[in-house]
Amino acid sequence: MHADLAGLTADPGVPKPDPLLVVDGVTRAFGGLVAVHVEHLEIQRGAITALIGPNGAGKSTLFNVLSGFDRADAGRWTFDGAPVTGRSAHRLARRGLVRTFQLTKTLGRLSVLENMKLAATGQRGERLVAGLLPPLWLGQERAIEQRADELLERFRLAHMRDEYAGTLSGGQRKLLEMARALMVRPTMVLLDEPMAGVNPALTQSLLSHITDLRDEGMTVCFVEHDMDVVMGISDWVVCMAEGEVVAEGPPRAVAQNPAVIDAYLGRHHDEPGTEYDDG
Numbered sequence: 160m161h162a163d164l165a166g167l168t169a170d171p172g173v174p175k176p177d178p179l180l181v182v183d184g185v186t187r188a189f190g191g192l193v194a195v196h197v198e199h200l201e202i203q204r205g206a207i208t209a210l211i212g213p214n215g216a217g218k219s220t221l222f223n224v225l226s227g228f229d230r231a232d233a234g235r236w237t238f239d240g241a242p243v244t245g246r247s248a249h250r251l252a253r254r255g256l257v258r259t260f261q262l263t264k265t266l267g268r269l270s271v272l273e274n275m276k277l278a279a280t281g282q283r284g285e286r287l288v289a290g291l292l293p294p295l296w297l298g299q300e301r302a303i304e305q306r307a308d309e310l311l312e313r314f315r316l317a318h319m320r321d322e323y324a325g326t327l328s329g330g331q332r333k334l335l336e337m338a339r340a341l342m343v344r345p346t347m348v349l350l351d352e353p354m355a356g357v358n359p360a361l362t363q364s365l366l367s368h369i370t371d372l373r374d375e376g377m378t379v380c381f382v383e384h385d386m387d388v389v390m391g392i393s394d395w396v397v398c399m400a401e402g403e404v405v406a407e408g409p410p411r412a413v414a415q416n417p418a419v420i421d422a423y424l425g426r427h428h429d430e431p432g433t434e435y436d437d438g
């Protein structure tokens with residue numbers, strides 16, 4: 160486990176020694192359905208945190224809200240000490256918080272390189288600035304392309320650089336999605352099911368990319384259904400059910416937490432070991 164997290168009590172909402180993202184009272188409802196209601200949640204800087212929970216628990220909705228792709232009905236959150244409630248995805252990315260999507264957002268009719276460059280737009284130069292200061296813009300274009308090429312190399316996509324993104328395999332799209340997120344040199348990435356639907360060999364490669372990010376000092380929070388993956392790379396695990404955080408703690412402890420078992424089995428199951436009177 161991440162050294163800083165050792166010895167923390169494993170209660171929902173437990174304060175972390177050095178939280179990067181702090182969430183308070185965040186609620187998002189769709190009609191009558193409260194998809195997310197998180198009282199308090201802190202994500203430790205420099206650690207890998209897994210967000211688990213059964214289908215419909217609110218994981219993606221929480222990611223959407225915190226990353227500026229959806230709005231909260233109530234609540235507030237801070238990133239790196241600054242209030243960022245309701246900030247757009249674009250502004251959050253500029254502050255260093257980015258997310259990836261379960262279904263990748265690559266544009267099939269643009270090249271892989273163009274997809275990468277698009278992920279960097281708006282970071283430092285907008286068109287207006289480009290018009291006023293062409294030499295600066297050109298320098299920036301070159302820097303963006305260089306960054307894109309470094310990342311394509313790192314994610315073993317360099318040979319696909321000039322191909323249409325639509326020709327990539329599902330697994331390669333996941334790699335491109337992760338590479339795109341890194342274009343803005345974020346301090347924190349929210350990865351929504353980065354390994355879903357990917358073959359075992361590529362899963363291993365994605366896993367090592369994720370641990371590399373942490374080892375370089377980045378903060379990673381990812382949604383995942385595969386418990387082997389969660390156990391293998393997480394420093395900390397947060398479990399949601401019916402919109403709420405029902406448990407958090409080190410991976411092994413969370414896996415055995417009755418609230419987590421309950422969340423996965425449903426609220427109305429019999430306790431393990433219950434004896435049935437069928438007479």
Ligand SMILES: Nc1ncnc2c1ncn2[C@@H]1O[C@H](COP(=O)(O)OP(=O)(O)OP(=O)(O)O)[C@@H](O)[C@H]1O
Pocket residue numbers: 189192194212213214215216217218219220221
């Ligand atoms: N745009 C929407 N409109 C209406 N209901 C929504 C919308 N987005 C999510 N929901 C509902 O909110 C609840 C939480 O959904 P969410 O996708 O966040 O769960 P999840 O934990 O990410 O699930 P999964 O693991 O299946 O992806 C679900 O009941 C879902 O049907």
